[in-house]
Amino acid sequence: MEAINIGILGLGTVGSGVVRMLTNHAEKISSITGRRLVVKTIVVHDLSKKRSVDMTGIKVTDDVDAVLSDPSIQLVVEVMGTVETAKKYIEQALKAGKHVVTANKDLIATYGPELTSLALQQKCDLYYEASVAGGIPILRTIVNSFAADRIVEVKGIVNGTTNYIMTQMNQKGVSYAAALQQAQELGFAEADPTNDVEGIDAAYKMIILTQFAFGKDITLSNVKLEGISGVKLEDIEEAKRLGYKIKLLGISKLINEHLDVSVGPVLVPRSQPLATVQNENNAVFVTGAAVGETMFYGPGAGELPTANSVLSDIITVTKNIAMGTTGVRFNDYSAQIKLAESSEVVYPYYISLKVLDKPGQMLKITEIMTKENASFNLITQTELDEKNARVTMVTHEMSEAQLNRIKEQINAVDTIEVIAAYKVLGE
Numbered sequence: 531m532e533a534i535n536i537g538i539l540g541l542g543t544v545g546s547g548v549v550r551m552l553t554n555h556a557e558k559i560s561s562i563t564g565r566r567l568v569v570k571t572i573v574v575h576d577l578s579k580k581r582s583v584d585m586t587g588i589k590v591t592d593d594v595d596a597v598l599s600d601p602s603i604q605l606v607v608e609v610m611g612t613v614e615t616a617k618k619y620i621e622q623a624l625k626a627g628k629h630v631v632t633a634n635k636d637l638i639a640t641y642g643p644e645l646t647s648l649a650l651q652q653k654c655d656l657y658y659e660a661s662v663a664g665g666i667p668i669l670r671t672i673v674n675s676f677a678a679d680r681i682v683e684v685k686g687i688v689n690g691t692t693n694y695i696m697t698q699m700n701q702k703g704v705s706y707a708a709a710l711q712q713a714q715e716l717g718f719a720e721a722d723p724t725n726d727v728e729g730i731d732a733a734y735k736m737i738i739l740t741q742f743a744f745g746k747d748i749t750l751s752n753v754k755l756e757g758i759s760g761v762k763l764e765d766i767e768e769a770k771r772l773g774y775k776i777k778l779l780g781i782s783k784l785i786n787e788h789l790d791v792s793v794g795p796v797l798v799p800r801s802q803p804l805a806t807v808q809n810e811n812n813a814v815f816v817t818g819a820a821v822g823e824t825m826f827y828g829p830g831a832g833e834l835p836t837a838n839s840v841l842s843d844i845i846t847v848t849k850n851i852a853m854g855t856t857g858v859r860f861n862d863y864s865a866q867i868k869l870a871e872s873s874e875v876v877y878p879y880y881i882s883l884k885v886l887d888k889p890g891q892m893l894k895i896t897e898i899m900t901k902e903n904a905s906f907n908l909i910t911q912t913e914l915d916e917k918n919a920r921v922t923m924v925t926h927e928m929s930e931a932q933l934n935r936i937k938e939q940i941n942a943v944d945t946i947e948v949i950a951a952y953k954v955l956g957e
């Protein structure tokens with residue numbers, strides 16, 4: 531059987547899973563593709579590190595040229611992370627006529643269009659299923675199964691680390707720091723977990739999902755972004771009391787034919803399926819005008835789930851090589867859509883305020899709300915200590931522009947401070 535030589539850049543959580551799956555499932559992969567997949571070379575950073583996979587017969591090196599300059603290697607799998615270095619290596623690989631599979635959302639969200647053009651020019655494949663929602667095959671599903679439908683919304687939990695942290699805090703009373711450390715030890719977190727907890731990793735995934743669902747290239751600056759590092763335990767408890775769970779959600783949505791993309795903590799009703807997604811699992815809702823609401827659920831991070839998505843790309847590329855059909859875009863859809871104005875984006879909000887515990891504070895809040903034509907369907911005040919109280923409210927629908935003006939005016943009152951303002955999802 532003809533062989534296809536593979537070079538892998540990175541042998542961490544995902545790289546190890548890829549090697550394990552290529553070894554353990556070799557027979558099935560060959561029977562599907564008609565090719566024998568051989569991992570010829572793996573590039574790592576630190577040659578002295580102990581590895582957990584069997585590397586018999588594989589060259590392990592810290593010299594990337596051993597892959598990029600080896601003409602016998604047809605397929606490069608980039609699972610090392612970073613943006614600029616990975617870009618440089620992938621460009622070199624494509625220019626050398628090698629096909630590329632990557633799990634790197636930072637890279638694809640930042641340089642996807644540029645790399646896709648280069649791949650097309652070189653008649654090479656560039657696939658990145660694992661870059662969004664780990665083990666959930668969501669990108670291929672949007673390309674294939676939603677090809678004819680008009681997608682109106684994509685939303686969901688697309689970061690395993692933050693969902694893991696919030697589940698552990700919520701259910702087991704684990705501290706934020708301890709839960710983050712566990713997520714790092716389990717291999718879910720990024721090399722720099724700031725990207726996870728500040729919502730940047732989820733935003734990168736929403737950029738890619740937006741490209742696939744709506745055919746629109748956006749950048750990080752187009753995503754309204756808030757992470758979980760500022761979410762207070764009191765707000766988690768208060769949300770629970772009101773019948774909600776706080777989840778970090780990515781939402782990309784058509785509003786009046788304009789697109790709004792956000793990542794942030796959202797109050798999800800306990801009865802909504804997203805509220806039941808625990809630990810590193812992810813769930814993506816895709817709403818099509820024809821099909822209605824669909825939900826895709828599964829592990830969003832971790833060695834083997836992510837490796838399975840990388841393998842699906844490797845198999846696609848192998849089949850394309852075998853059939854001589856390489857050099858086709860992963861996603862062909864492109865559309866002209868404007869971004870929504872903040873006056874168009876309307877949600878109910880949960881607003882949490884720290885107020886000086888003295889008379890008249892509620893009046894000031896309601897005056898500001900009334901001035902902005904906003905109303906709430908519940909408001910409560912709880913004493914925090916001798917001096918301070920917390921006021922929480924769930925508003926009726928209001929625009930983001932209204933919310934911003936309300937926040938600004940409340941923060942200008944020296945006895946009141948806005949602690950949180952999170953969207954509230956409907957049932």
Ligand SMILES: NC(=O)C1=CN([C@@H]2O[C@H](COP(=O)(O)OP(=O)(O)OC[C@H]3O[C@@H](n4cnc5c(N)ncnc54)[C@H](OP(=O)(O)O)[C@@H]3O)[C@@H](O)[C@H]2O)C=CC1
Pocket residue numbers: 539540541542543544545573574575576577579608609610611612615633634635636660661664717718719720721830831832833836
């Ligand atoms: N972990 C997960 O669940 C998921 C990760 N991803 C993405 O997959 C990619 C890999 O993630 P993950 O496996 O977790 O990362 P790890 O940090 O576990 O592994 C990174 C690997 O790349 C190697 N490496 C890093 N920089 C270089 C370099 N400059 N030259 C050569 N080798 C280098 C490291 O070498 P050494 O071992 O010697 O240090 C290590 O083997 C990232 O883009 C990540 O965002 C996507 C979905 C899920």
Ligand SMILES: N[C@@H](CC=O)C(=O)O
Pocket residue numbers: 661663664688689690691692718719720726731830831832
């Ligand atoms: N750090 C990411 C890994 C997968 O993309 C996450 O936690 O989701």
